[in-house]
Amino acid sequence: MCISGKPRLKRSRWNRNVTLTEAKSGQTVKVESIMGGQMMVKKAMDLGLRPGVVLVVVQNAFRGQMVVKIEDLKLGIGRGIAVKIVVEPVKR
Amino acid sequence: MKRLNIALIGTPNSGKTTLFNALTGATEKVGNLCGVTVECIRGICSFSDIEFHIHDLPGLYNLIPNSPDEGIVKDALIKGRFDKIIAIIDANNIERNLFPVIQLLEFVKIPVILVFNMMDEVRKKGMMVDTETISRILKTPIVPAAVAGCEGLNEILNLLKEDLPANSFSLPVDPKIDSLMTEFSGRHQAVMEKIPHDPKWFLINFCENDHYAKKAAADSGSYGLFETFRESVEILALRDTEIYFSSARIGYIKGLLKETVVKRPARKNNGKDIHDRLDSLFIHPFLGFLIFLLAIFGLFWAVFSLGAPLQNILERLFGLLSAGAMKLSSVKGIPAGISSLLSRGIIPGIGSVIIFLPNIMIMFLLLSFLEDTGYISRAAFLMDKLMHAAGLHGKSFIPFMLGFGCNVPAILATRTLDAKKDRILTVMVMPFIACSARLPIILIFTSAFFPRHKVLVIFGLYIMSILTAFLSAVIFKRLFFRKVESDLIIELPPYRLPKPEYMFKEMWMNVREFLKKAGTIIFFSVVIIWALASFPGDVPYASETTVLGRIGHFLAGFFTPLGFGNWKAAVALVTGFVAKEQVISTLGALISSGSGDIIEHIRGLFPPASAFSFMVFSMIYTPCVATLAAIRKEIGVKWMILNAIYSVLLAYTTAFIVYQIFGRVTA
Numbered sequence A: 001m002c003i004s005g006k007p008r009l010k011r012s013r014w015n016r017n018v019t020l021t022e023a024k025s026g027q028t029v030k031v032e033s034i035m036g037g038q039m040m041v042k043k044a045m046d047l048g049l050r051p052g053v054v055l056v057v058v059q060n061a062f063r064g065q066m067v068v069k070i071e072d073l074k075l076g077i078g079r080g081i082a083v084k085i086v087v088e089p090v091k092r
Numbered sequence B: 001m002k003r004l005n006i007a008l009i010g011t012p013n014s015g016k017t018t019l020f021n022a023l024t025g026a027t028e029k030v031g032n033l034c035g036v037t038v039e040c041i042r043g044i045c046s047f048s049d050i051e052f053h054i055h056d057l058p059g060l061y062n063l064i065p066n067s068p069d070e071g072i073v074k075d076a077l078i079k080g081r082f083d084k085i086i087a088i089i090d091a092n093n094i095e096r097n098l099f100p101v102i103q104l105l106e107f108v109k110i111p112v113i114l115v116f117n118m119m120d121e122v123r124k125k126g127m128m129v130d131t132e133t134i135s136r137i138l139k140t141p142i143v144p145a146a147v148a149g150c151e152g153l154n155e156i157l158n159l160l161k162e163d164l165p166a167n168s169f170s171l172p173v174d175p176k177i178d179s180l181m182t183e184f185s186g187r188h189q190a191v192m193e194k195i196p197h198d199p200k201w202f203l204i205n206f207c208e209n210d211h212y213a214k215k216a217a218a219d220s221g222s223y224g225l226f227e228t229f230r231e232s233v234e235i236l237a238l239r240d241t242e243i244y245f246s247s248a249r250i251g252y253i254k255g256l257l258k259e260t261v262v263k264r265p266a267r268k269n270n271g272k273d274i275h276d277r278l279d280s281l282f283i284h285p286f287l288g289f290l291i292f293l294l295a296i297f298g299l300f301w302a303v304f305s306l307g308a309p310l311q312n313i314l315e316r317l318f319g320l321l322s323a324g325a326m327k328l329s330s331v332k333g334i335p336a337g338i339s340s341l342l343s344r345g346i347i348p349g350i351g352s353v354i355i356f357l358p359n360i361m362i363m364f365l366l367l368s369f370l371e372d373t374g375y376i377s378r379a380a381f382l383m384d385k386l387m388h389a390a391g392l393h394g395k396s397f398i399p400f401m402l403g404f405g406c407n408v409p410a411i412l413a414t415r416t417l418d419a420k421k422d423r424i425l426t427v428m429v430m431p432f433i434a435c436s437a438r439l440p441i442i443l444i445f446t447s448a449f450f451p452r453h454k455v456l457v458i459f460g461l462y463i464m465s466i467l468t469a470f471l472s473a474v475i476f477k478r479l480f481f482r483k484v485e486s487d488l489i490i491e492l493p494p495y496r497l498p499k500p501e502y503m504f505k506e507m508w509m510n511v512r513e514f515l516k517k518a519g520t521i522i523f524f525s526v527v528i529i530w531a532l533a534s535f536p537g538d539v540p541y542a543s544e545t546t547v548l549g550r551i552g553h554f555l556a557g558f559f560t561p562l563g564f565g566n567w568k569a570a571v572a573l574v575t576g577f578v579a580k581e582q583v584i585s586t587l588g589a590l591i592s593s594g595s596g597d598i599i600e601h602i603r604g605l606f607p608p609a610s611a612f613s614f615m616v617f618s619m620i621y622t623p624c625v626a627t628l629a630a631i632r633k634e635i636g637v638k639w640m641i642l643n644a645i646y647s648v649l650l651a652y653t654t655a656f657i658v659y660q661i662f663g664r665v666t667a
């Protein structure tokens, strides 16, 4: 299953999208799409990880679990989920 | 008196149980992490001649449930007959917290009172929430509150007793889809009548792949009809219907909050607040780990060292009591049996367990401290990789920590895990986590046999208990569920200063449980043990020719290869099946001849190698009855039987190996 913010549109500009695991600590990114099993996608959405959401990467180091912050909410995310989240860097 | 049924619903960690406690005067468990409450708890609150029956429910993110605790809420909503609902949201994160509340408003047709909780924190952040406008748009009363500080309680109570209009919210969706729904329910009236819910809500739920709705659709006999409907919505929505409706809801919430919530934009220190700064320590990949180890070390150190002075006092007290009871025998008019029952049975038996009350109190106090500060979720986050290596889910770590207190609530706490396989695995290895009932065994045996290496041995045993759990998880996973990969995704709540009164109240609840156990189960078994050990009356107390001695001899044969073919040890282990404390209380009743402390007597009973093997065995073998019952309740009787057999076999082999190695070394 893959859900994305803009379903039927192909991106025309160059593709700047990366997976969440590639985002650096302190970077602000916008969630583009989430791939994965239905259960996982639903869980992620329930916790606020949805396409279109802007989040700050609090910690991404040593190939370990990551921490992201959506508004005032901190989430710990395992690497296995983070690789399935496609994000686009946002300039502040 | 009028009676009203009230349900408390909201996201996890939003303060439902805090409000419940404030309303009913109960002391249900509160903690700064998601998933503290995992079952429906009832309480009564009487106010101006109305008896409110309040139901505290588990938290949930989405009314379409993922995990069993969320399923409980849905069940309660569908089956329960509530008169009013209090929906609580954490106003720190209104957007996400409103999601299940909107779903709730779509569903129920009874009055709903919205509580915006944590307003104290919200104000501190400089955030502004226009609750009046939101209330007007949603057509529901909203109470801004901080229930931990009792702010807003009166307003809530007043709204509870008032006659409120029933909720009539309806989620705005695309007009085309809306008319499709109206048309469908009009055309298939006969089918829709079989479904006891609002047609629009039901159709939306069906489109969102809700299990309950799907089952109801199948029961109505026209599943295909609904499925066709779903497909036509999909065509109109140009996407998956599940996503479509949740996006519609999110869109609605966003619109609602756009004008009504104002956040203070720029913050000092690069937008980093105290929570971020604490987190840069506590969840740091290296530092965080170090701090975690220190914290755990500190916890056990405090339990054992800080408890020791009090423990000594209690020990002396029971010594005096026992000596006093001995003297009773020389008093005329008191039968000798009474003196013997008191001085040999009850006082040493119960006393040998009660003396550890201080340690147990400290254990529970510190565990609730870790929970209330919000640290425990961080620890689970840090441990994720380690847990994964053992095939467990990162979140399983939280029940594990609770397990050091008592395995039973820890097993219930696994309900917050989404995947059934993760849950089974966690429940199956939980009994290996050394609960506080096994603490007396550890302490008495280490003081008796390893007084110089006490700390080392205690830690060794705890590490052994964790390793046993991990290794068993690996084994069970290999045997039963090869491929489960469920990754961690966990909410890290804000740090909060724990309220000492809450912590002590919670500790008191646990202490009360412990004392109750000591006063009932342990008391009665000690009396039975004493009676069997005194019969027949013409042989000395607790000698081999008593009834108990004979039974014990028969049992002891099984344990001879492990080095403790001593009949008293065998009896102690068997009684420990009822409650683990009884390993010690039985030994206390059997070996103390009414004087001297139990440690001396135990030293006489076991050679060191057998003592070590006995300790290992009693840490691992069959969980107590209450734990087995909890396992059965959560994952079924088959797993329970497997667990009992596996743990006995594992305990037997491990103790055998330990005895062989240790026996050689000491010999």
Ligand SMILES: Nc1nc2c(ncn2[C@@H]2O[C@H](COP(=O)(O)OP(=O)(O)OP(=O)(O)O)[C@@H](O)[C@H]2O)c(=O)[nH]1
Pocket (backbone or CB within 6 Å): B010, B011, B012, B013, B014, B015, B016, B017, B018, B019, B029, B030, B031, B032, B033, B034, B035, B036, B037, B038, B057, B058, B059, B060, B117, B118, B119, B120, B121, B145, B146, B147, B148, B149, B372, B496
């Ligand atoms: N600052 C502040 N903290 C609060 C307030 N109400 C509750 N808390 C804290 O929030 C945390 C969660 O409270 P609980 O009552 O356990 O939350 P719950 O909704 O029952 O959580 P679950 O049972 O996990 O669904 C605890 O640490 C409380 O002390 C409040 O009004 N203000």
Ligand SMILES: [Mg+2]
Pocket (backbone or CB within 6 Å): B016, B017, B018, B029, B030, B036, B037, B057, B058, B059
């Ligand atoms: Mg609760």
